[in-house]
Amino acid sequence: MPDVAPAPATEIAPQTGGWPSLVADWSADRHAFRGVSWGKAMMWVFLLSDTFVFSCFLIGYMTVRMSTTVPWPNPSEVFSLEVGGTNFPLLLIAIMTFVLISSSGTMAMAVNFAYRRDRLRTVLLMLATAFFGATFVGMQAFEWTKLIHEGVRPWENPWGAPQFGSAFFMITGFHGTHVTIGVIFLLIVARKAWRGDFDTGRKGFFTSRSGRWEIVEITGLYWHFVDLVWVFIFALFYLW
Amino acid sequence: MGEAVHPANTAIPHDHAEEVELYHPHSWWTRYVFSQDAKVIGVQYSLTAIGIGLVALVLSWLMRLQLGFPGTFDFIDPPAYYQFITMHGMIMVVYLLTALFLGGFGNYLIPLMLGARDMVFPYVNMLSYWVYVLAVLVLVASFFAPGGPTGAGWTLYPPQAILSGTPGGQDWGIILMLLSLALFIIGFTMGGLNYVVTVLQARTRGMTLMRMPLTIWGIFTATVMALLAFPALFVGAVMMLLDRLLGTSFFMPSLVEMGQQLKYGGGSPILFQHLFWFFGHPEVYIVALPAFGIVSDLIATHARRNIFGYRMMVWAIVAIGALSFVVWAHHMYVSGMNPYFGFFFATTTLIIAIPTAIKVYNWLLTLWRGDIHLNVPMLFALGFIVTFVNGGLTGLFLGNVVVDVPLSDTMFVVAHFHMVMGVAPIMVIYGGIYHWYPKITGRMLDETMGKIHFWVTFLGAYLIFFPMHYLGLLGVPRRYHDIGQAAFVPDSAHTLNAFISVVALVVGAAQMLFLFNLAWSLRRGRQAGPNPWGATTLEWQTPETPPGHGNFGPELPVVHRWAYDYSVPGAARDFIPQNEPDPAGRAA
Ligand code: HEM
Numbered sequence: 001m002p003d004v005a006p007a008p009a010t011e012i013a014p015q016t017g018g019w020p021s022l023v024a025d026w027s028a029d030r031h032a033f034r035g036v037s038w039g040k041a042m043m044w045v046f047l048l049s050d051t052f053v054f055s056c057f058l059i060g061y062m063t064v065r066m067s068t069t070v071p072w073p074n075p076s077e078v079f080s081l082e083v084g085g086t087n088f089p090l091l092l093i094a095i096m097t098f099v100l101i102s103s104s105g106t107m108a109m110a111v112n113f114a115y116r117r118d119r120l121r122t123v124l125l126m127l128a129t130a131f132f133g134a135t136f137v138g139m140q141a142f143e144w145t146k147l148i149h150e151g152v153r154p155w156e157n158p159w160g161a162p163q164f165g166s167a168f169f170m171i172t173g174f175h176g177t178h179v180t181i182g183v184i185f186l187l188i189v190a191r192k193a194w195r196g197d198f199d200t201g202r203k204g205f206f207t208s209r210s211g212r213w214e215i216v217e218i219t220g221l222y223w224h225f226v227d228l229v230w231v232f233i234f235a236l237f238y239l240w
Numbered sequence: 241m242g243e244a245v246h247p248a249n250t251a252i253p254h255d256h257a258e259e260v261e262l263y264h265p266h267s268w269w270t271r272y273v274f275s276q277d278a279k280v281i282g283v284q285y286s287l288t289a290i291g292i293g294l295v296a297l298v299l300s301w302l303m304r305l306q307l308g309f310p311g312t313f314d315f316i317d318p319p320a321y322y323q324f325i326t327m328h329g330m331i332m333v334v335y336l337l338t339a340l341f342l343g344g345f346g347n348y349l350i351p352l353m354l355g356a357r358d359m360v361f362p363y364v365n366m367l368s369y370w371v372y373v374l375a376v377l378v379l380v381a382s383f384f385a386p387g388g389p390t391g392a393g394w395t396l397y398p399p400q401a402i403l404s405g406t407p408g409g410q411d412w413g414i415i416l417m418l419l420s421l422a423l424f425i426i427g428f429t430m431g432g433l434n435y436v437v438t439v440l441q442a443r444t445r446g447m448t449l450m451r452m453p454l455t456i457w458g459i460f461t462a463t464v465m466a467l468l469a470f471p472a473l474f475v476g477a478v479m480m481l482l483d484r485l486l487g488t489s490f491f492m493p494s495l496v497e498m499g500q501q502l503k504y505g506g507g508s509p510i511l512f513q514h515l516f517w518f519f520g521h522p523e524v525y526i527v528a529l530p531a532f533g534i535v536s537d538l539i540a541t542h543a544r545r546n547i548f549g550y551r552m553m554v555w556a557i558v559a560i561g562a563l564s565f566v567v568w569a570h571h572m573y574v575s576g577m578n579p580y581f582g583f584f585f586a587t588t589t590l591i592i593a594i595p596t597a598i599k600v601y602n603w604l605l606t607l608w609r610g611d612i613h614l615n616v617p618m619l620f621a622l623g624f625i626v627t628f629v630n631g632g633l634t635g636l637f638l639g640n641v642v643v644d645v646p647l648s649d650t651m652f653v654v655a656h657f658h659m660v661m662g663v664a665p666i667m668v669i670y671g672g673i674y675h676w677y678p679k680i681t682g683r684m685l686d687e688t689m690g691k692i693h694f695w696v697t698f699l700g701a702y703l704i705f706f707p708m709h710y711l712g713l714l715g716v717p718r719r720y721h722d723i724g725q726a727a728f729v730p731d732s733a734h735t736l737n738a739f740i741s742v743v744a745l746v747v748g749a750a751q752m753l754f755l756f757n758l759a760w761s762l763r764r765g766r767q768a769g770p771n772p773w774g775a776t777t778l779e780w781q782t783p784e785t786p787p788g789h790g791n792f793g794p795e796l797p798v799v800h801r802w803a804y805d806y807s808v809p810g811a812a813r814d815f816i817p818q819n820e821p822d823p824a825g826r827a828a
């Protein structure tokens with residue numbers, strides 16, 4: 001919302017400094033966060049809520065890891081990949097993580113070009129991001145297949161605590177769903193950008209809201225969040 | 241800030257960056273059914289919630305019949321009784337109260353009271369309602385599924401919730417319940433994001449946060465809490481579904497059932513309790529805070545006095561909201577925990593009493609020497625204060641570990657939570673409906689029927705729940721199909737039980753009178769006019785009643801004052817609407 005002139009908070013409450021002025025700022029006329037559009041605010045609030053979902057999943061996982069009576073399988077052995085006869089612990093995961101983090105880079109660049117109204121570069125970078133995301137999901141599917149072949153099931157596995165498989169499939173599955181949804185959104189937004197919706201302000205099919213370049217940034221917020229969550233899953237599940 | 245004089249506002253330019261994109265319906269379907277107008281969605285939410293709430297009401301009669309006259313009704317066998325309890329509790333708490341306060345009142349009031357044209361994302365808002373409908377349908381479906389609905393208790397504690405000994409545990413019941421909850425949460429999230437962002441970013445000119453009516457503060461804070469508390473329930477539901485459907489053992493320790501070793505092992509039932517109550521306790525305040533807010537406005541309006549200590553009221557709402565995230569384990573004293581934890585949770589629980597007491601004192605001080613109009617909304621507001629204080633005091637008992645342990649799972653607990661989160665919020669809901677019905681329909685609800693409804697409901701609720709304290713102290717357990725002949729239960733307790741049941745039926749009948757009133761007044765009610773109560777808030781200042789599409793005319797109102805300018809000395813009327821400018825000379 002670039003056309004919002006700053007509403008003078010000073011006119012509403014005298015600036016006194018310290019806490020009172022913080023409160024005055026936040027409770028100012030019309031917007032608590034000046035210059036933040038509705039869509040962006042909504043995405044932030046949603047991400048806050050989603051953070052609680054992932055936190056609960058991870059805390060649940062840590063709890064069952066402690067409550068279970070059978071030893072926990074060793075992640076670096078379970079998640080190793082055999083390449084040319086040697087076993088590389090965590091190789092696949094390392095690659096996956098690298099791919100996902102890179103996608104955050106391309107996403108950030110896409111946002112940058114979106115604000116310069118550079119249609120071509122924005123779209124290409126978004127497609128690259130979507131491609132990285134899809135690669136990530138693909139590698140995850142590969143890992144799932146591999147583990148399932150080795151006998152890992154949500155309710156049992158050959159190496160120890162059954163909760164290992166339960167938590168693994170649940171958490172990576174839930175995260176993978178997030179990535180997949182992100183990829184779909186990236187593709188939709190990229191298509192809109194390419195069609196020029198954001199320059200013409202063409203209205204969305206469902207929402208009948210006119211398109212704005214800012215939507216690229218909002219998609220980016222979601223995408224970065226999903227990456228960030230992965231870092232925690234990586235640390236807590238694979239490295240612990 | 242609330243009282244600060246607002247300058248003439250000419251310096252602030254119009255902002256129609258997003259406003260202009262109001263969705264205009266083209267057909268009857270998009271106007272009344274798949275409507276994107278928050279007002280219609282609010283009414284839809286309310287009617288659906290009341291509809292499913294009636295089911296919960298009927299279930300409570302059946303339970304009471306069984307408790308009052310054990311052995312008389314063959315079809316209420318123990319499994320059925322458990323199913324009734326579970327569905328009654330869950331429907332009342334989640335599908336009725338939460339949906340009605342946030343989805344119903346929230347949708348209707350937030351844009352109107354803040355001077356917005358609609359919620360920020362009407363389409364998402366509409367989806368929210370339909371996902372809620374889906375959740376309700378899935379819930380209702382469990383009544384017809386093989387094995388019937390779940391009988392695990394509204395707390396759904398594992399392991400029993402998914403074992404064959406519990407009704408619905410190995411059938412469809414628990415699955416449908418968990419699915420329905422997950423859907424409810426998804427639907428609620430869509431709506432909740434809308435409410436929060438509308439409050440934060442879409443207020444009209446001059447409407448600072450510290451000028452918002454307390455109704456909005458209550459709904460807003462409750463929504464934020466819900467967005468942070470429901471995730472725990474969501475995760476708990478997903479994990480239990482996996483336990484039930486895939487045979488994982490998140491919550492399941494190793495078990496022997498009917499002499500058979502089950503395949504589960506190594507899970508933590510206590511984990512579910514933590515997840516559940518991390519949601520469950522805030523949930524109490526998710527229904528209480530909107531009630532606090534609404535009742536503040538009812539009292540100020542109908543006692544013609546400014547709310548006492550507005551700022552304190554706001555901070556108390558926020559403080560209660562924050563504190564309620566660190567008290568959840570007071571529901572788990574009997575589950576066994578480290579004594580230091582018990583100490584911690586008892587302390588935090590008692591600390592919440594402080595902001596809560598502040599609110600009660602402020603309500604009383606608002607009433608003090610006010611020009612109290614004893615009309616129906618005011619009666620319900622007073623009824624709320626009484627029942628809420630009553631339930632709050634027993635809460636202080638139960639918050640202490642040593643008192644809670646013997647009282648836990650007795651009728652005392654049933655009495656406590658019905659007072660504090662059953663009757664009290666329901667009082668506010670009724671008060672709110674009598675208060676805003678004229679705005680929604682343009683006609684007043686019938687006053688005589690309203691008064692009968694109030695007195696029967698209020699006195700009846702007291703006669704139902706007050707004696708339960710006594711039963712609980714005797715040791716009568718909760719969730720018992722039939723207490724039978726126990727040495728510690730005197731015969732008079734059985735008589736008392738029968739009495740309670742009769743009153744419960746009478747109270748139920750009074751609710752039918754209310755529903756009749758709703759329908760009857762739609763056509764025959766007295767014409768209300770735009771502002772029958774002489775209220776200050778923006779929803780009463782709309783150009784049309786009921787408010788049209790877009791709420792306000794071509795120009796949005798500009799707010800010049802807080803919401804509580806009642807009986808201002810020297811003013812022409814005994815209230816000054818929020819959008820009335822100061823007389824020229826007085827402007828800063
Ligand atoms: C006419 C009014 C009501 C009556 C007569 C009534 C009656 C009852 C009865 C008999 C029980 C079962 C007690 C037991 O054996 O453990 C119960 C449980 C419960 N009720 Fe109500 N109730 C009413 C309204 C409400 C309302 C408005 C709420 C909303 C919060 C509510 C929430 C609950 C809950 C959460 C339970 C516990 C369910 C469980 O143990 O799993 N009730 N009620």
Ligand SMILES: [Cu+2]
Pocket residue numbers: 520521524567568570571
């Ligand atoms: Cu609690």
